[in-house]
Amino acid sequence: MSLNTTEYNNRLMDRRTFIKTAGAGSLIALAGCSMTETNDGPGNDGTTTGTVPGASPPSGTLTVATYSSFTGDGTAGNYLKSAFEAEYPDVTVEFEVPENGVNQYIQRKQSGAGIDADLYVGLNTGELVRADDELDSSLFMHSRDYLGRGYALKSDLQIDPRGRAVPYDTGYISLVYDEGAINAPETFDDLLEPEYEDALITQDARQSDPGRAFVLWTIDAKGEDGYLDYWSQLDDNGVTVTDDWEPAYNAYMNEEAPMVVSYSTDQVYYHGEGVDMSRHQVGFINDQGYANPEAVARFADTDQPALARQFIDFMLWPEHQAQIAERNVQFPAVTDAQLSEEFGQYAYEPPEAVTFDYDRLQGNVDTWIDDWAREVVSN
Structure with missing residues (x-):
């Protein structure tokens, strides 16, 4: 299907x-x-x-x-x-x-x-x-x-x-990538390498669930004091930020970049006869996904x-x-x-789930996202 x-x-x-x-x-x-x-x-x-x-x-x-x-x-x-x-x-x-x-x-x-x-x-x-x-x-x-x-x-x-x-x-936020064009990054630092220049499409964290989750995931990985510097480097390496998930995924399907922030259930709908599965590989950075x-x-x-x-x-x-x-x-x-057996075959759960709970987000999330937007979207 x-x-x-x-x-x-x-x-x-x-x-x-x-x-x-x-x-x-x-x-x-x-x-x-x-x-x-x-x-x-x-x-x-x-x-x-x-x-x-x-x-x-x-x-x-x-x-x-x-x-x-x-x-x-x-x-x-x-x-x-x-x-x-x-x-x-x-x-x-x-x-x-x-x-x-x-x-x-x-x-x-x-x-x-x-x-x-x-x-x-x-x-x-x-x-x-x-x-x-x-x-x-x-x-x-x-x-x-x-x-x-x-x-x-x-x-x-x-x-x-x-x-x-x-x-x-x-859902679990992950990367979806074209394995014929790029190797899956194993860590967040990999995304800063020349191999991944202009390779990643993500979404505006102010407007998009997966985009916001990806930013929070980087905060978990780099800390409150390090995530903005990380995003500055990611921006220098050519990350593309779209308004929301749909334009990001459309850009990916149009081969504007070989990797997009999306969901680990991608293959649930993209599999079967006539589907190039190499374009729908799921990648878990640090063997994680953001729940x-x-x-x-x-x-x-x-x-x-x-x-x-x-x-x-x-x-x-x-x-x-x-x-x-x-x-x-x-x-x-x-x-x-x-x-169903088919769902279980094509829906991938990460080895480790990352998420910020209510207490961690309370009093912090607006500041984190506003600071991110000034660093990335305003530039």
């Missing part, structure tokens, strides 16, 4: 911007919801819906705010909508794609306006941190401790110490807290986790997902 670049773009990346922000504030916002947060825990098969025994079947409309490529034909979002509505016939799932992502809800919260959605799909750690710095009250409510399927979550993917944001998948979990969270102002929680639990069922992973071209967030 193979897709053209446009189709791959639609399914592989959310292409969200770094300036989008996520929920903040207090630990729990459960006023008026105490009767809706009880669940009966996991069943013997581990696939509980988290419903209260004897309760009426869920009903009503659930509004899910998310990014554009989570919806549409063949996407994880439309799969979940169809499956959830089939499981609960009295429920309607509607998607909302805000132009400015979560930042739209931050601004509404700041102005005292209402939130017209029940939950948001697509948060990452940096966005959550930024929102906590910008809002005085909680945009999201606690969810993790009320999930029947919470026990199955991978512990290393937890992005929110307050339990508001629940991971549903993760970038995506999470879902309930808005504190939702009038459907129980239904929203039930949808989160539904996303964590093993069979649905497999569908999310394969349609989003990411790895599942639970330990018992039922992945």
